[in-house]
Amino acid sequence: MVRIDNIVILTGAGVSAESGVPTFRGPDGLWEGHRVEDVATPEAFARNPTLVQRFYDARRAALAAVNPNPAHLALARLDAGWRGNLLLVTQNVDDLHERGGSRRLLHMHGELKRALCKACGAAPEWAGDLSGDPACPRCGAAGRLRPDIVWFGEMPYHMAAIEAAIDACDLFVSIGTSGAVYPAAGFVGWARAAGAKTLEINLDPSAGTALFDKARHGPAGALVPQWVDELLG
Numbered sequence: 001m002v003r004i005d006n007i008v009i010l011t012g013a014g015v016s017a018e019s020g021v022p023t024f025r026g027p028d029g030l031w032e033g034h035r036v037e038d039v040a041t042p043e044a045f046a047r048n049p050t051l052v053q054r055f056y057d058a059r060r061a062a063l064a065a066v067n068p069n070p071a072h073l074a075l076a077r078l079d080a081g082w083r084g085n086l087l088l089v090t091q092n093v094d095d096l097h098e099r100g101g102s103r104r105l106l107h108m109h110g111e112l113k114r115a116l117c118k119a120c121g122a123a124p125e126w127a128g129d130l131s132g133d134p135a136c137p138r139c140g141a142a143g144r145l146r147p148d149i150v151w152f153g154e155m156p157y158h159m160a161a162i163e164a165a166i167d168a169c170d171l172f173v174s175i176g177t178s179g180a181v182y183p184a185a186g187f188v189g190w191a192r193a194a195g196a197k198t199l200e201i202n203l204d205p206s207a208g209t210a211l212f213d214k215a216r217h218g219p220a221g222a223l224v225p226q227w228v229d230e231l232l233g
């Protein structure tokens with residue numbers, strides 16, 4: 001068996017589904033009653049800032065009612081117990097990985113619990129609402145804060161660090177992601193090119209399932225703890 005030192009894990013909305021955070025596209029094609037293009041693009045924000053602020057204010061407030069599930073907790077256990085390099089890259093904007101205890105974590109699509117100031121570039125932690133035009137705590141500008149979320153058409157965060165970690169990884173694991181949103185959907189290809197083993201864990205086969213060496217299909221809350229137990233032996 002190939003020795004595994006360096007692990008990169010990519011998570012998506014599916015890892016938080018069992019906590020009660022809705023995934024992106026439900027059976028009706030809507031996200032919490034909205035078309036994704038109406039709330040998750042810079043154009044949508046320019047057109048109707050109030051609607052977009054209220055949408056994300058509601059998502060941020062909803063975090064208070066949810067908790068990490070066994071998948072988040074197992075990934076934190078792996079982080080604490082794994083002696084090699086490990087990087088957890090999440091597309092999720094919720095804070096359930098950090099509340100579960102993960103430390104080696106990057107949010108590539110931003111965080112609900114941060115604001116971003118369009119005047120000075122600060123990204124302060126933010127717990128309350130952004131509608132009502134609060135002032136930036138760093139520069140004082142009013143009405144210039146937006147959610148620190150990477151919208152469609154914007155550049156994901158931490159790409160250089162993610163690319164370097166994938167280049168050096170021996171094992172790449174994708175958990176609870178549909179494989180429909182780029183560049184994250186392309187990570188498995190980078191990992192294969194780097195010679196890594198690849199594993200998909202998802203409720204059902206994702207768009208990219210054929211690109212993985214192995215796949216396990218079922219709920220993350222059951223499959224991830226099992227997989228972590230196997231790895232930590």
Ligand code: NAD
Nearest residue numbers: 012013014017023024091092093094176177178203219220
């Ligand atoms: P997605 O909604 O497109 O796909 C979710 C995937 O998870 C699907 O393949 C589905 O089969 C799978 N899934 C559902 N329940 C599962 C479970 N219990 N166990 C395992 N898998 C399960 O989400 P995505 O691929 O992350 O991409 C969409 C984008 O949505 C991301 O950019 C992200 O920023 C954003 N988003 C984030 C959250 C969040 O922060 N929790 C929620 C919704 C959307």
Ligand code: ZN
Nearest residue numbers: 117120136139
């Ligand atoms: Zn500012």
